[in-house]
Every structure is written in structure tokens, then in C-alpha cells.
Amino acid sequence: MQQQSRLGSSVGSGTLAGIAPAAAPLEVQLPEVQLPEVxxxxxxxxxxxxxxxxxxxxxxxxxxSTVIFALRPSESxxxxxxxxxxxxxxxxxxxxxxxxxxxxxxxxxxxxDAAARNLADTTGLAPNYLEQLYAFGGxxxxxxxxxxxxxxxxxxxxxxxxxxxxxxxxxxFRAGExxxxxxxxxxxxxxxLWRLRNKMTYGSIAYYLLGEKFTLAQVREVYEAxxxxxxxxxxxxxxxxxxxxxxxxxxxxxxxxxxxxxxYRYTGDTFSDSPSP
Amino acid sequence: MQQQSRLGSSVGSGTLAGIAPAAAPLEVQLPEVQLPEVxxxxxxxxxxxxxxxxxxxxxxxxxxSTVIFALRPSESxxxxxxxxxxxxxxxxxxxxxxxxxxxxxxxxxxxxDAAARNLADTTGLAPNYLEQLYAFGGxxxxxxxxxxxxxxxxxxxxxxxxxxxxxxxxxxFRAGExxxxxxxxxxxxxxxLWRLRNKMTYGSIAYYLLGEKFTLAQVREVYEAxxxxxxxxxxxxxxxxxxxxxxxxxxxxxxxxxxxxxxYRYTGDTFSDSPSP
DNA sequence: TCAAAAGTGTTTACGGTACACCCATGC
DNA sequence: GCATGGGTGTACCGTAAACACTTTTGA
Numbered sequence: 001m002q003q004q005s006r007l008g009s010s011v012g013s014g015t016l017a018g019i020a021p022a023a024a025p026l027e028v029q030l031p032e033v034q035l036p037e038v039x040x041x042x043x044x045x046x047x048x049x050x051x052x053x054x055x056x057x058x059x060x061x062x063x064x065s066t067v068i069f070a071l072r073p074s075e076s077x078x079x080x081x082x083x084x085x086x087x088x089x090x091x092x093x094x095x096x097x098x099x100x101x102x103x104x105x106x107x108x109x110x111x112x113d114a115a116a117r118n119l120a121d122t123t124g125l126a127p128n129y130l131e132q133l134y135a136f137g138g139x140x141x142x143x144x145x146x147x148x149x150x151x152x153x154x155x156x157x158x159x160x161x162x163x164x165x166x167x168x169x170x171x172x173f174r175a176g177e178x179x180x181x182x183x184x185x186x187x188x189x190x191x192x193l194w195r196l197r198n199k200m201t202y203g204s205i206a207y208y209l210l211g212e213k214f215t216l217a218q219v220r221e222v223y224e225a226x227x228x229x230x231x232x233x234x235x236x237x238x239x240x241x242x243x244x245x246x247x248x249x250x251x252x253x254x255x256x257x258x259x260x261x262x263x264y265r266y267t268g269d270t271f272s273d274s275p276s277p
Numbered sequence: 278m279q280q281q282s283r284l285g286s287s288v289g290s291g292t293l294a295g296i297a298p299a300a301a302p303l304e305v306q307l308p309e310v311q312l313p314e315v316x317x318x319x320x321x322x323x324x325x326x327x328x329x330x331x332x333x334x335x336x337x338x339x340x341x342s343t344v345i346f347a348l349r350p351s352e353s354x355x356x357x358x359x360x361x362x363x364x365x366x367x368x369x370x371x372x373x374x375x376x377x378x379x380x381x382x383x384x385x386x387x388x389x390d391a392a393a394r395n396l397a398d399t400t401g402l403a404p405n406y407l408e409q410l411y412a413f414g415g416x417x418x419x420x421x422x423x424x425x426x427x428x429x430x431x432x433x434x435x436x437x438x439x440x441x442x443x444x445x446x447x448x449x450f451r452a453g454e455x456x457x458x459x460x461x462x463x464x465x466x467x468x469x470l471w472r473l474r475n476k477m478t479y480g481s482i483a484y485y486l487l488g489e490k491f492t493l494a495q496v497r498e499v500y501e502a503x504x505x506x507x508x509x510x511x512x513x514x515x516x517x518x519x520x521x522x523x524x525x526x527x528x529x530x531x532x533x534x535x536x537x538x539x540x541y542r543y544t545g546d547t548f549s550d551s552p553s554p
Numbered sequence: 555t556c557a558a559a560a561g562t563g564t565t566t567a568c569g570g571t572a573c574a575c576c577c578a579t580g581c
Numbered sequence: 582g583c584a585t586g587g588g589t590g591t592a593c594c595g596t597a598a599a600c601a602c603t604t605t606t607g608a
Binding site: 234235256258260 | 570
């Protein structure tokens with residue numbers, strides 16, 4: 001048996017949205033379109049030194065990793081683009097290569113708390129948003145011991161992200177322009193990006209990348225940065241305004257070259273600074 | 278810190294579907310509406326005997342469990358309804374109570390293979406569909422040792438499900454009419470049900486609960502069984518016919534009381550019998 | 555020939571897209 | 582006053598919902 005089976009890929013192009021969303025169980029609405037699981041990456045890793053009998057003897061290690069997204073201005077255009085922090089590996093395997101922040105599951109933390117701790121340790125920041133991505137458990141993800149990684153993805157505010165720590169071994173990269181990473185982390189980032197884009201298209205997510213108050217144009221820029229294309233400003237603002245959890249303030253953003261745009265506030269799930277202690 | 282933080286719940290009622298699906302990375306279309314993660318259940322379990330220092334000393338155990346769905350005729354109406362098999366626990370904790378089939382992660386299996394093995398062991402069946410559901414890792418899911426469960430969900434054909442093994446310690450239950458189960462398994466099943474309903478609304482999933490050939494009315498019955506409401510037959514058939522991966526055969530289902538309906542075939546992802554060996 | 559399900563057609567309503575247009579501000 | 586982004590109005594089009602209607606079979 002191998003990881004790469006076709007089960008669970010769930011293709012299907014017809015949307016069948018006609019099956020209208022009804023009362024949903026878990027206080028949420030039914031989506032109208034599929035969110036397929038990624039096909040688990042066929043990891044092209046060197047099989048490494050450990051032989052099979054050794055491998056069979058050990059229990060698989062359990063690790064938590066986190067894909068952290070934040071908005072930063074592009075060096076070229078200055079427009080906001082998606083970035084994520086990576087850490088340089090300081091031991092084998094993959095020594096010297098860049099990898100997702102992570103580590104073994106600490107005993108006192110829930111999975112989510114462990115992920116939040118990753119985030120604090122590497123960036124010094126607290127997540128606005130944190131959600132489980134997927135559990136990766138292929139047999140040969142790591143050349144030596146078998147590792148099962150439960151991966152989370154997170155978003156941090158752009159205002160804070162600008163002040164995030166960087167060092168010799170922690171550096172921010174443009175998402176989408178990554179070269180190869182350690183382990184199967186490149187595939188994991190790609191999957192996280194795909195999931196981010198998905199969530200994006202049905203709202204309420206972009207705000208976690210922004211500050212407390214923002215202009216509608218800034219929200220649009222987030223969408224354009226993540227989706228990688230332009231969006232009609234007129235229609236976009238209409239859609240936002242009729243969307244829930246958006247509230248106009250009386251303030252306007254001053255200092256621009258032209259008419260000062262109104263500032264808005266997100267009133268949905270609270271901007272908590274960390275998982276409530 | 279506690280598991281039950283608000284992060285990652287991602288409410289948001291506005292659909293914002295206006296952000297049109299563009300070219301999607303992983304060969305799939307972007308969905309238009311949100312698929313939120315379940316809030317992890319606040320498990321009301323007895324904390325059990327082990328004290329904290331003991332708990333800290335042990336590594337968390339890693340387990341695989343599987344929620345298996347199949348269609349079976351209701352005893353009352355005879356119409357197809359959703360069922361799932363559970364196993365009776367034969368040791369502490371929760372001895373005598375019903376639980377999801379599962380067990381520790383066997384060394385030689387990938388996560389998905391381990392889930393498929395669960396399925397074969399308890400039902401004797403092979404899954405038509407198998408997908409990762411979520412990794413549950415709350416601190417007190419099990420009273421003694423800490424357990425992290427990676428849960429899969431599966432669907433098996435109704436025709437085969439009718440012949441599935443049952444025994445003293447393996448029994449099928451109607452999904453949605455479950456009483457309390459061992460551990461946090463009730464919440465897990467509810468989440469799986471919610472996810473099934475989601476996938477349902479954007480097609481291609483219902484077929485995995487049916488046989489190779491089926492009438493459009495049977496597909497409609499699956500939708501009605503899963504969604505728990507009636508669906509307009511006229512509009513439903515139109516939507517199905519313009520959906521991809523559905524092919525009319527030249528055959529008709531004989532033996533009914535009235536006009537024999539045409540049989541159709543699903544031409545999407547193959548009906549493989551097991552993860553390809 | 556009648557009941558019931560299979561299958562088709564038609565109307566209406568809603569929401570997204572495109573794009574023309576007005577408004578307010580800094581220079 | 583004019584360029585530019587903020588913000589509004591509107592016409593068009595595709596699709597889903599509702600439901601009337603025809604067709605085909607068994608009893």
C-alpha cells in the first residue's frame with residue numbers, strides 16, 4: 001500500500017449548487033462548492049540510512065509545524081504581498097535548509113496551543129487566526145525516524161508583522177516564490193496557500209491579515225495579493241458592505257494623495273491576541 | 278492555555294462569492310463559500326486517575342480512527358438512511374460503550390492505509406472513499422494516557438454494506454441518532470456528518486455511497502438522506518445531468534411499479550476497491 | 555384507464571459582472 | 582482645475598427555484 005492512492009481526491013467539476021444550503025448543524029452555513037483535500041505529496045526524499053527493521057521498531061514521532069502568513073510590502077512594487085517566516089535547520093537531516101517552524105508536541109499543550117507557541121517562538125508574534133491544516137504522515141517524510149506532522153496555518157496582522165524578529169536562522173520569504181525546502185515542507189506550504197485562497201473567496205478571512213481599522217481598498221489589496229489577480233473595486237466594495245461583520249467608523253484615513261477613504265472595522269470573531277489563557 | 282480558543286473558528290456569514298473563482302492551483306476550482314473548521318469539542322470527560330506529572334512523563338499516543346458511512350434502508354420507512362458501524366469497547370476506559378473503530382498507528386502503514394485497515398477489520402469492506410477528517414489532540418480526551426487521534430472518514434457502497442459483518446461487538450447505528458459514545462467520539466461523528474453534508478452540496482460524493490449503476494432518483498435519495506430534507510426532483514435531475522462525470526447508460530431499472538427509470542454511471546474518480554497496492 | 559413516477563418546459567427572481575458615472579481631495 | 586482614487590448607479594446575463602406539464606409504465 002502507498003500513501004498516494006486516489007481515494008479522497010474527490011474531483012467533480014459540476015458545482016451542483018442547486019442543492020441549497022439548509023439549516024446547518026454546527027452553527028454554520030453549508031458551502032456550495034467543493035473543498036477537496038490535497039493529494040498527499042509524493043515526497044521525493046532520499047530514503048536515508050535507517051533500515052526497515054529499525055524503522056519498525058520505533059514509535060512514530062509526533063511533531064507540530066505551522067505555516068504563518070503575513071502581508072508585507074513587495075520590494076519592487078511596494079504593494080502588499082504574502083510572506084511567511086521560515087527557520088534554518090541547524091542539524092541533520094536537511095541541515096542548512098529552510099523549513100517550517102515547528103517541533104515536537106509539548107506535553108502540556110493542546111495541538112493548537114503548541115502551534116501558537118511555534119508562532120511566538122519564531123516570530124515573537126501572536127496569531128490573529130490559527131487553524132489546523134492537515135496531518136501529514138507518509139512513511140518517508142523524514143529520512144531517519146518516521147515523523148507524523150500535524151500542521152497548522154496562521155495569519156498575523158501586517159502592522160505587527162512589520163516588527164517581527166528576523167535573525168540569521170529566521171527569515172521571511174515571499175510565499176509562492178519558494179525554492180525547495182526541507183522535508184516535504186514545500187508541498188505543505190503550497191497546500192496552505194491553496195487553502196488560504198479558498199477561504200479568501202468566501203470572506204471574513206482577509207481581516208486577520210490587516211490591522212484593527214482598514215479601508216475597503218486595503219481589503220481589496222489583500223484579496224489581490226492572495227488571489228494573484230485584480231478585483232473590480234466597485235463590485236468588491238458592494239460585496240463587502242453587504243457582508244456581515246463589517247462596520248463603518250467615523251474616521252477617515254488621512255495623508256493619502258487623494259480623497260481620504262473611510263475606515264472600517266471588523267466585528268466578527270474577536271481579534272484575540274493569543275489563544276485565551 | 279486551553280484547547281477551546283476562538284481562533285480558527287472563522288465565522289462570517291457573507292458569502293462574498295463575487296470574488297470569482299480563478300485558475301486554481303491544484304487542478305480544482307475555488308469554492309464560493311466557507312468550510313469552517315469545527316470548534317474542537319470541549320470534552321466533558323472525567324479527568325481520570327493519572328496525575329499531571331505522570332502525564333507529562335509519557336509521550337502522547339498516536340491513534341487512527343475512522344468514521345464509516347453507508348446507506349441502509351430505514352426500519353420504518355424503508356427509505357435509505359445513513360448508518361455507521363461502531364465497536365464496543367472491551368477494556369477500560371469506557372468499557373462496554375460504543376466507539377469508533379480504530380487503533381494505534383501501525384508502523385508500516387501510512388495514515389490513510391491505517392484508516393483503510395480499520396475499515397476492513399471492522400466491516401470486512403473496502404472504502405469507496407476515504408479522506409482525512411481532523412486530528413484531535415485535546416489534553417483530556419482519554420482519562421489515562423494522552424491520545425492524539427487522527428481521524429478519517431469513509432464511505433462504502435450500499436450494496437456491499439448490506440453484507441457487512443456484524444457481531445456482538447460490532448454493530449451499525451443510524452448516524453444522527455447516536456447516544457453518547459466513548460471518549461469524544463460523538464462530537465467527532467457530528468463533525469464528520471457536517472463535513473459529509475458539505476461535500477454533498479457540491480457533488481461527486483453521493484456516488485460513493487451507491488453502486489456502479491444507479492438512477493437519478495437514487496442519487497436524489499442519497500441527497501435527501503444525508504441532508505435531511507426533500508429536494509425538487511425536476512431541478513435536481515437537471516443539475517445532475519449538466520454536472521460532469523455522469524453518463525447515461527442504455528439500461529433501465531426494471532421491476533418498479535411504474536415507468537422504469539434510466540440507469541446512469543459515474544465516470545469520475547475510479548471506484549477503486551482499496552488504496553492502490 | 556388510472557395512479558404514480560419519469561422526465562421536460564417555462565416563468566420568475568436573484569446576484570454577479572461590467573462599466574459608466576459622480577464625488578472629494580491634494581497638488 | 583485636473584488627475585486620481587473613493588464611491589454610486591445601472592443594465593445585462595447566467596443560473597437556481599418553483600411549478601405546470603407531458604410521457605411511460607404497471608396494475
